[in-house]
Amino acid sequence: xxxxxxxxxxxxxxxxxxxxxxxxxxxxxxxxxxxxxxxxxxxxxxxxxxxxxxxxxxxxxxxxxxxxxxxxxxxxxxxxxxxxxxxxxxxxxxxxxxxxxxxxxxxxxxxxxxxxxxxxxxxxxxxxxxxxxxxxxxxxxxxxxxxxxxxxxxxxxxxxxxxxxxxxxxxxxxxxxxxxxxxxxxxxxxxxxxxxxxxxxxxxxxxxxxxxxxxxxxxxxxxxxxxxxxxxxxxxxxxxxxxxxxxxxxxxxxxxxxxxxxxxxxxxxxxxxxxxxxxxxxxxxxxxxxxxxxxxxxxx
Amino acid sequence: xxxxxxxxxxxxxxxxxxxxxxxxxxxxxxxxxxxxxxxxxxxxxxxxxxxxxxxxxxxxxxxxxxxxxxxxxxxxxxxxxxxxxxxxxxxxxxxxxxxxxxxxxxxxxxxxxxxxxxxxxxxxxxxxxxxxxxxxxxxxxxxxxxxxxxxxxxxxxxxxxxxxxxxxxxxxxxxxxxxxxxxxxxxxxxxxxxxxxxxxxxxxxxxxxxxxxxxxxxxxxxxxxxxxxxxxxxxxxxxxxxxxxxxxxxxxxxxxxxxxxxxxxxxxxxxxxxxxxxxxxxxxxxxxxxxxxxxxxxxxxxxxx
Numbered sequence: 001x002x003x004x005x006x007x008x009x010x011x012x013x014x015x016x017x018x019x020x021x022x023x024x025x026x027x028x029x030x031x032x033x034x035x036x037x038x039x040x041x042x043x044x045x046x047x048x049x050x051x052x053x054x055x056x057x058x059x060x061x062x063x064x065x066x067x068x069x070x071x072x073x074x075x076x077x078x079x080x081x082x083x084x085x086x087x088x089x090x091x092x093x094x095x096x097x098x099x100x101x102x103x104x105x106x107x108x109x110x111x112x113x114x115x116x117x118x119x120x121x122x123x124x125x126x127x128x129x130x131x132x133x134x135x136x137x138x139x140x141x142x143x144x145x146x147x148x149x150x151x152x153x154x155x156x157x158x159x160x161x162x163x164x165x166x167x168x169x170x171x172x173x174x175x176x177x178x179x180x181x182x183x184x185x186x187x188x189x190x191x192x193x194x195x196x197x198x199x200x201x202x203x204x205x206x207x208x209x210x211x212x213x214x215x216x217x218x219x220x221x222x223x224x225x226x227x228x229x230x231x232x233x234x235x236x237x238x239x240x241x242x243x244x245x246x247x248x249x250x251x252x253x254x255x256x257x258x259x260x261x262x263x264x265x266x267x268x269x270x271x272x273x274x275x276x277x278x279x280x281x282x283x284x285x286x287x288x289x290x291x292x293x294x295x296x297x298x299x300x
Numbered sequence: 301x302x303x304x305x306x307x308x309x310x311x312x313x314x315x316x317x318x319x320x321x322x323x324x325x326x327x328x329x330x331x332x333x334x335x336x337x338x339x340x341x342x343x344x345x346x347x348x349x350x351x352x353x354x355x356x357x358x359x360x361x362x363x364x365x366x367x368x369x370x371x372x373x374x375x376x377x378x379x380x381x382x383x384x385x386x387x388x389x390x391x392x393x394x395x396x397x398x399x400x401x402x403x404x405x406x407x408x409x410x411x412x413x414x415x416x417x418x419x420x421x422x423x424x425x426x427x428x429x430x431x432x433x434x435x436x437x438x439x440x441x442x443x444x445x446x447x448x449x450x451x452x453x454x455x456x457x458x459x460x461x462x463x464x465x466x467x468x469x470x471x472x473x474x475x476x477x478x479x480x481x482x483x484x485x486x487x488x489x490x491x492x493x494x495x496x497x498x499x500x501x502x503x504x505x506x507x508x509x510x511x512x513x514x515x516x517x518x519x520x521x522x523x524x525x526x527x528x529x530x531x532x533x534x535x536x537x538x539x540x541x542x543x544x545x546x547x548x549x550x551x552x553x554x555x556x557x558x559x560x561x562x563x564x565x566x567x568x569x570x571x572x573x574x575x576x577x578x579x580x581x582x583x584x585x586x587x588x589x590x591x592x593x594x595x596x597x598x599x600x601x602x603x604x605x
Contacts, residue, residue: 012423012486015416015454019378019407028404042392043433118388122449125353125382126405127374 025128026136033110033140053102054148057095061152064091065159072165086261087160088177091153092188092252093262096245097217100192103145104213107196108206110137116204134197134295138288142193149185157181177256184252191248191284198287201294220244228267240267247283250276305332307457307489308352313361315347315513322347324513325361332489334479336500336521339510345493346385348510349459352491353382366456378407381450381458381488385465388446391435395426395445398434399452406453413452420452423486424478440471447478451488458482460492464499476503531569532590534559538582545576565589 034040039047068085086094111134114120123133157178164170199216200209221243228240241247246266253259254273263269269276308330315323323344339345350356351363354370354377362369368376390398396417403413421430424444429437434445443463450458463479464472480503482488494500500507500521507524509517517524535542543560546553549572552563562569577584 013419014487015408015412017412018409019453020409021375021378021407024407024409025405028401031404032401041394041397046392113390117390118384118386119390121384121386121388122382122402123405124355125377125380126402127378127407128405129374 022127022132025126026132029123029128029133029136030140030143033137034144036109036113037106037141037144050102050106050144053098053106054151056098057102057148057152058155060095060098061091061156062159064094065156065163068160069163072163088153088156088174088181089252089256089258090260090262091156091181092149092184093249093260095149095152096188096249096262099145099149099188100217100245101214102148103141103192103196104199104217105210106144107141107193107213108200108203108209110141111197111200112204112206112209116206130295130297131292134201134292138193138197138291141197142189145189145193146185149189150182153181153185180255184248184255187251187255187280188248191280194284194288194291195244198291201291217245221246225266232267237267237271241271241279244283247280251280306330307332307366308491309362309364310348310352311362311364313348313351313363314359315344315351315356316359321513323351323358323510326510326513326515327361328508328515328518330489330491330506330508332483333505334483334490334492334503335506335508336504337491337493337508337510338495338497338500339493340495342512343495343510344513345510346461347513349382349461349491349493353377353380353459378453379456381453381455383446383450383458383460383463385462387442389434389442392433394431395421395434395437395448396430398445399448402449403452408453416452416454417448420448423481424448424451425474439466440468440474443467443471443475444478447475447482451482451486455488457489457491460490462494463492464494464496472499479503529565530590531562531565531573532556532559532586532588533562533573533584534586535577535582536585538580541580542576542582545579546572549576551576559586561590 036042038050039045064086068087071085092099114123120133124130157174160174161167161170196209196213199213200206203209224239224241224243228236228243230236231239243266246263249260249263250266250269253263253269254276259269306329310326310328313323313326314321326344326348337345337348347356351358352365352370354365354373357371364370365373365376366379370376393401399417399420400410400413403416404410408416418427418430421427424447426441426444426448429441434442437445443466447460447463450460460479464475467475476499479490479492483490492500492504504521506520507518508515539555539560543553543555546560546562551569551572554561554563562573573587576582
């Protein structure tokens with residue numbers, strides 16, 4: 001025989017513990033941004049796109065590692081280098097378009113629904129400012145993009161070193177690739193995140209921002225390549241600088257000290273490293289400033 | 301539960317948008333309890349609430365919330381809650397997840413935020429439905445989620461902007477009961493804006509009436525309620541003589557289509573009616589206490605102004 005249960009209703013309880021203020025609020029927006037970007041805590045449909053892109057980026061790295069490892073075993077040690085097979089310096093060039101589309105499709109999810117559903121009104125009456133909100137959202141998507149940029153490179157590094165006939169020698173010779181791809185990945189992620197969120201800040205509809213961004217990346221590439229070849233010379237080099245997909249890849253080239261497969265045809269590569277890096281900062285910091293100023297003044 | 305502690309102070313507040321004056325030299329104080337801010341659309345209710353929340357800068361004047369200047373203190377917002385009139389809910393996440401997030405965004409540690417979210421959803425009557433996506437909720441349930449997110453961090457004061465908007469009569473009753481419970485059981489003071497007099501009258505302890513950006517009236521609901529009490533009488537004949545007899549006794553009488561409305565409902569009024577009826581030999585058909593709607597009172601006052 002079981003004893004009868006009793007339900008106790010202790011009523012409403014006042015909260016008397018610690019309130020962690022603005023820092024906790026920022027972390028909450030950051031955490032929610034990461035979860036939103038990856039579709040966590042949402043239905044299955046929300047998870048499809050982010051995980052598809054992460055999967056594609058990882059698959060590219062896996063294929064590159066397998067091809068290099070197979071070449072070493074089939075042709076002999078050092079075959080990957082002799083055959084000039086793609087390596088860390090080429091990864092961001094090859095994967096850049098996937099990363100930009102990832103940013104274009106997923107990035108607006110962090111800003112557009114909050115304004116479309118009116119949730120932004122609830123954030124702005126909490127211990128947060130518009131700047132806190134947008135910086136936290138930027139940081140959240142940056143963290144996701146950074147993971148998406150770095151993870152495949154680590155897979156590639158493990159694949160290349162593990163697949164090499166002499167793994168220790170490979171590590172001794174190529175250890176500098178790790179800090180290089182970390183820095184290049186950071187540059188790639190910061191650029192893609194800033195442009196994606198800036199476009200998202202102009203519309204409440206995620207689809208509009210995504211289509212605009214994909215169109216921008218897809219259209220500027222052939223247009224600038226064609227115009228740069230047609231005009232040639234210094235002017236052609238500068239026109240080539242407006243190929244938005246190549247801007248962070250040029251920085252990648254500067255970091256690795258070699259031209260990647262994607263940029264070897266771009267006239268802009270002949271400009272000095274300082275110009276290429278400064279151009280990257282212009283295209284990252286100016287949009288970041290505009291994005292910040294749009295949210296700084298925001299009120300419900 | 302009311303202690304008379306002053307929570308909000310508004311001093312000579314003016315807000316202009318270009319040539320449009322949304323608030324014009326408005327001053328009032330709000331102590332703990334349920335205060336209704338009443339006015340038609342465009343009266344300045346939402347502007348006043350936004351200034352009190354620190355989201356708008358006043359053109360002149362000052363608003364103090366919980367002892368801090370509303371336009372300067374972001375931190376003070378950790379102790380206030382806000383339920384907006386318009387849609388403000390995500391569609392894809394569950395109420396439990398959303399309230400947990402909102403509690404964290406108000407500064408609560410994650411473990412406490414989860415506990416508070418579950419408790420708050422129980423108090424607003426959504427405990428069973430808490431894991432369903434908000435997009436599938438009815439209008440009444442969404443209003444409860446909106447109230448829940450305003451309460452989840454246990455504010456000292458909560459602003460409710462038109463909380464009964466869009467609700468059917470049953471949903472409206474439930475929401476008004478929840479608002480009363482918010483103060484009487486949870487101990488959270490409420491500033492409740494509405495253009496519906498009946499909602500304010502039945503829920504609030506005090507009323508602030510705004511019209512065209514100006515403060516028209518403010519005070520205890522009980523005070524206004526007394527002013528609205530009347531006695532309605534009908535007689536078979538000798539009505540005019542009865543009016544004269546009543547007026548001679550200093551009673552204020554309004555002649556209506558079917559009877560007479562006598563201002564006030566004190567005992568002396570009934571004595572005067574009895575004496576006048578006997579004096580003019582008017583056969584009484586009906587006598588009943590009646591209340592005017594507060595709207596009539598404010599309309600009368602604004603016309604007089």
